Amino acid sequence: MAKTVLAVDDSRSILQMVSMTLKGAGYQVVEAGNGQEALAQAQKQKFDLILTDLNMPVMDGLTLVQKLRAAPAYKFTPILMLTTEAGESFKAKGKAAGLTGWLVKPFDPAKLLGVVKKVLG
Amino acid sequence: MLALLSHPVRIGLIAAAQALLLIGLFFIACPWPVLLAVALVGLMTLLLVALPRQVRPASSAGQDDAELVALLAGTRELLRQLQAELGQQFGGARQENAQVQQILADAIDKLIGSFTALEKHSARQKELAGRICGEQSGAGSQCQGFARLLTTIESSLTKLFDATRRSSDNARQLSSAMTQTQQQFQQVLSMLGDVRKIADQTNLLAVNASVEAARAGAAGKGFAVVAEEVRNLSIRSNRFSQQIDDSVQGIAAALSGVESAIHQLADESERLVQEEQQHIASMMEQAQTFHAEVKQAAGEIATISQQVSGQVGVAITSMQFQDMATQVIQSVTRRLDAMDQLMNELAAIDGGEALPVAVELDTYHEHLVLLRQMLQAATDTIARNHHNPVSQKSMDEGDIELF
Numbered sequence: 186m187a188k189t190v191l192a193v194d195d196s197r198s199i200l201q202m203v204s205m206t207l208k209g210a211g212y213q214v215v216e217a218g219n220g221q222e223a224l225a226q227a228q229k230q231k232f233d234l235i236l237t238d239l240n241m242p243v244m245d246g247l248t249l250v251q252k253l254r255a256a257p258a259y260k261f262t263p264i265l266m267l268t269t270e271a272g273e274s275f276k277a278k279g280k281a282a283g284l285t286g287w288l289v290k291p292f293d294p295a296k297l298l299g300v301v302k303k304v305l306g
Numbered sequence: 307m308l309a310l311l312s313h314p315v316r317i318g319l320i321a322a323a324q325a326l327l328l329i330g331l332f333f334i335a336c337p338w339p340v341l342l343a344v345a346l347v348g349l350m351t352l353l354l355v356a357l358p359r360q361v362r363p364a365s366s367a368g369q370d371d372a373e374l375v376a377l378l379a380g381t382r383e384l385l386r387q388l389q390a391e392l393g394q395q396f397g398g399a400r401q402e403n404a405q406v407q408q409i410l411a412d413a414i415d416k417l418i419g420s421f422t423a424l425e426k427h428s429a430r431q432k433e434l435a436g437r438i439c440g441e442q443s444g445a446g447s448q449c450q451g452f453a454r455l456l457t458t459i460e461s462s463l464t465k466l467f468d469a470t471r472r473s474s475d476n477a478r479q480l481s482s483a484m485t486q487t488q489q490q491f492q493q494v495l496s497m498l499g500d501v502r503k504i505a506d507q508t509n510l511l512a513v514n515a516s517v518e519a520a521r522a523g524a525a526g527k528g529f530a531v532v533a534e535e536v537r538n539l540s541i542r543s544n545r546f547s548q549q550i551d552d553s554v555q556g557i558a559a560a561l562s563g564v565e566s567a568i569h570q571l572a573d574e575s576e577r578l579v580q581e582e583q584q585h586i587a588s589m590m591e592q593a594q595t596f597h598a599e600v601k602q603a604a605g606e607i608a609t610i611s612q613q614v615s616g617q618v619g620v621a622i623t624s625m626q627f628q629d630m631a632t633q634v635i636q637s638v639t640r641r642l643d644a645m646d647q648l649m650n651e652l653a654a655i656d657g658g659e660a661l662p663v664a665v666e667l668d669t670y671h672e673h674l675v676l677l678r679q680m681l682q683a684a685t686d687t688i689a690r691n692h693h694n695p696v697s698q699k700s701m702d703e704g705d706i707e708l709f
Binding site: 194196197198199201202205206209240269270271272276280284285286287288289290291292293294295296300303304 | 411414415418421422425429618619622623624625626627628629630632633695696697702703704705706707708709
């Protein structure tokens with residue numbers, strides 16, 4: 186059965202490109218426009234991987250990670266941050282919140298797939 | 307400090323302020339030097355806030371003060387114009403930023419649609435190429451099936467040619483056997499000739515015996531009967547020999563026809579095998595060439611599909627400029643908002659009312675304190691907007707770090 190990925194970004198184009206990349210490799214992708222929408226999706230179904238942006242309206246990526254990690258179902262689920270931010274202070278906060286990895290945009294589709302395969306085992 | 311300056315110097319400063327305001331209005335005519343204009347208006351506002359309160363009340367309430375008030379009023383009017391123009395420029399800049407974002411979003415949406423379709427078609431092309439003749443297509447591919455078919459046809463034709471050749475050889479052996487049989491029939495015919503000679507001699511002997519029996523008279527009657535029977539036997543023997551000769555001749559002629567037919571069949575088979583074997587070999591070579599070309603083309607199609615897929619990947623990386631550009635534009639908009647706010651707050655200090663020439667010192671102090679608080683708040687606001695959310699300076703792919 187195909188692994189499911191929740192892609193979270195306020196940029197429609199980024200969501201499209203992430204979906205195109207992952208769906209092409211056989212993953213099922215569900216899209217969310219911000220942290221709050223992502224939380225709602227995560228309650229509806231269990232995802233194998235969360236791929237989220239940092240700077241988003243309504244609820245940012247860091248808050249989303251903290252809320253997901255507080256939920257037992259997502260305590261050990263891989264969560265990757267895909268963002269334009271590369272500051273060490275942001276990474277430190279993400280790491281403390283329980284992030285699995287940090288990817289700086291723009292992403293290379295092949296390398297994104299490589300990371301996704303790696304964290305999904 | 308300005309209060310210590312002489313009156314002509316103050317007049318000169320105000321005149322300089324007016325000149326700077328005019329320069330600011332000039333810069334506003336261009337969209338991007340907005341920031342420079344903001345700096346100018348900030349400086350002018352400070353000057354205008356400070357200058358009126360430097361004027362000593364009623365120290366020399368003569369013509370000089372009237373001139374000073376007129377200059378101040380003129381400068382204030384210029385400031386109001388500058389503020390209004392700058393407000394329009396900020397609004398215009400925000401609208402243009404939003405327009406750029408919308409154009410980028412629309413363009414990228416279509417680009418992504420195109421590249422998604424391209425990637426999909428490329429993947430389908432690769433799949434089809436693999437099914438036709440891919441290296442990893444396995445035994446079930448069309449290419450492998452065609453190769454097996456060619457091998458099977460070649461094997462069957464080889465067997466057919468071998469069988470035909472063997473039949474031809476057998477026919478030649480049969481023809482040879484027929485020749486030997488013909489020779490034996492000739493021997494039989496020769497022997498039959500001898501038999502006829504014996505019968506003729508027997509007949510002659512019987513005739514002579516009859517003559518001798520007739521001479522003997524009554525004593526030879528019995529012998530004459532025997533001689534007659536012997537003669538009859540020789541005649542019958544001759545007739546049988548002739549019949550056998552005719553039959554053997556007929557069989558020999560038939561065998562000769564069969565031999566000729568078999569010989570012709572062997573020759574025809576041999577010729578057919580030689581000609582068709584060359585023809586079939588040529589066709590098989592063409593089929594093998596076609597197969598090799600199809601296999602090579604399928605391999606090239608698969609390679610091209612992979613290259614297209616790789617290029618689509620590069621395009622995906624590059625198309626993320628829209629997200630990055632949008633974030634940078636949003637950051638610029640936030641900076642414009644902060645400066646717009648700063649400009650309005652600075653300008654609001656005087657409230658647009660006519661300035662009194664004489665101002666109490668306490669009021670002047672309150673204005674300064676208010677100004678300092680506002681400047682501090684403005685500094686904090688601007689500092690918050692120093693952060694650029696986009697770290698990448700180019701469209702090279704970003705770093706990846708797994709914790």
